[in-house]
Amino acid sequence: MEVTKDLTIPKLFLERTKAYGKSKVAMREKEFGIWRPITWHDYLENVKYLALGLVSLGLKDGDKVAMIGDNRPEGLWAEMATLCARGVAVWLFRDCLIDEVKYIVEHSDAKFLFGEGQEEVDKAISILDECPNLEKIIWDDPKGMRNYHQNCLISLKEVEHLGRELEQKEPGLFEDMIRKGRGNEVALLFYTSGTTALPKGALLSHWNLLSMGNSLMSVDPCHQTDDFVSYLPFAWIGEQMMSISCGLQIGFTINFPEEPDTAQENIREIGPHVMFAPPRLYEQMTRTVQVKHLDASWVKRKIFDLAAKIGYHVADLQFQKSRVPWYWRCLKWLAYISVQKKLKDQLGLSRVRYAYSGGAAMGPDHFRFFHALGVNLKQIYGQTEIAGISVVHRDGDIKFDTVGTALPETEVKIAEDGEILSRSPSVFLGYYKNPEATEKTVKDGWLYSGDRGFIDEDGHLVVFDRSKDVMTLRDGRPFSPQYLETRLKFSPYLRDSWVIGDKRDYVTAVVCIDYAVVGKWADEKKLSYTSYPELSQKAEVYDLVEKQIRQANKDLPEVARIRKFINLYKEFDADDDELTRTRKLRRAFVEKRYEEIVSALYSERDVVHIDTTITYEDGRKSRIKTDLPIRKVSA
DSSP: OOOOTTHHHHHHHHHHHHHHTTSSEEEEEEEETTOOOOHHHHHHHHHHHHHHHHHHHHOOOOOOOEESSSSSSHHHHHHHHHHHHTTTTEEOOOTTHHHHHHHHHOOOTTTEEEEHHHHHHHHHHHGGGOTTTTEEEEOOTTTTTOOOOTTTTTHHHHHHHHHHHOOOOOOOTHHHHHHHOTTEEEEEEEEEOSSSOOOOOOEEEEHHHHHHHHHEEEEEEEETTTTOOSSSSSTTTHHHIIIIHHHHHHEEEEHHHHHHHHGGHHHHHHHOOOEEOHHHHHHHHHHHHHHHHHOOOOOHHHHHHHHHHHHHHHHHHTTTTTTOOHHHHHHHHHHIIIIHHHHHHHOOTOSSSSSEESSSSSOOHHHHHHTTTOOOOOEEEOOGGGOOOOOOOOBBBBOOOOEEETTTTTTTOOOOOOOOEEEEEEEOOOEOOOHHHHHHHEEEEEEEEEEEEOOOOSEEEEEEEEEEGEEEEEOOEEEOOHHHHHHHHHHHEEEEEEEOOOOOOEEEEEEEHHHHHHHHHHHHOOOOOOSSSHHTTTTHHHHHHHHHHHHHTSSGGGGSSSEEEEESSOOOGGTSBBBBOOBBBHHHHHHHHHHHHHHTTTOSSSEEEEEEEEEEESSSSEEEEEEOOOOOOOO
């Protein structure tokens, strides 16, 4: 179906389901160890009765329906049913705290809320009195729901039953509602990650989403026989970009993992043809390989090192667009047969044709690592306000220090102050209930990103950092802390880092170790410890971290190198507001929270005393009293 301004997501959905019917699998879900296929016909039936059920409950044009839960077919049905009933879908992250759920449900004026099971229902019930527009809570998983009898609760099956009853009374209503839709109508109310303040609700139309998906598929065509694994939160625009915008246009099969914890194993079972993930997933894959390398025998390590050396050399030739000599192609084939084929299979990348990374910066070390393996990894650039993507790498024109070139029908330019501006049919309609922020973000059709960057001699966009995060070093030159942080995370021993140094005499860092990897290393060294706080403060661990920092400092100008660091007594956590739900660092917040640590790093002190309380995921609180050593990094 041709993508026109009159096309809507429900119209495309209806066309696809009628074309494929029972002959093609639309999605699979792994349940009890078995992949359960769901045809396009089944997809249509579930969506139709849910949509009509919502109408029976009182859903009107433009009403908001919130959704919270894991990636499951029912979640996608609920979203599609909302759109078919002419409502607006609002997704929340599964691990949102009650205050976050309350803010989004109240701010969006959500009328109904789809919650997967007991945990989500509990959150919704607790905010019901404070959200006057919320009328019904729809649940799906019956586990633990036996003793819930509130009038506001209704099961997904009951909603479908109401839909069947309505269809008998008005048999053509479902398709009539779909035909009424127009491309410029709001489809999604999407809340930004909120790195500096409360999340803003971005209004995205059907045309925004479909034009973006059409542009991406014109660059990297997918096929209806392709498999895609949906495991990233639907509340992240990147997942909507692939599962909805591209998935419906191509008709590929969407696969849902059994549980979030089994996603990596399930990816390997499916062997997807296309992948999209934030850098943290690729960082975790790299860490997995590095840890296995550390555990391998001497012979296996040497074979891997040789294969990696060949892979890196060939990848660098391809980055430079140089011809790869025949003898290097032969060596590359040997490296593939001996090491890379099995490794790609272990990571679930054996069939990947396009792998995308977006949502945050990816370090050049990670990027080169995957290309050395022969994975066609591409950086993309965009934001929620442009339906997820405006810039992407092209095959044969990949530079690991850029994010590629603009999509078709997209213009990118740099403002005088270095801010990146974009213009395309995918630029959003504005922020919900926030016209002032809309006026600041969209001017004359141009989207002001808040990011700084430049366009290089090859026409590639180089993203420097968020404008507010760019550091000024002591010699006056600008520097991206994110660049150094991503280099640090290439070490398997470091999970997160926070680089400081704006308008200061030198650069420092607060480091979070990877507890599992460093713990294994400590066990091999016969070091005793009982907890993360204790392990992180051991002198031997400081020595290990200093070695990683010296490696990251290599090739950097002297003024940009880390001179002091401290190992934090805990990991950065989204529940503590230190990270967004997409794991972006909230710099202003952590700078205020750890003000004493920052002050100590820029003093003559060699230790900082901490007396604080931390809250665990299960609600338990623990008081921590400890001394954090400050370590100077030797040259």
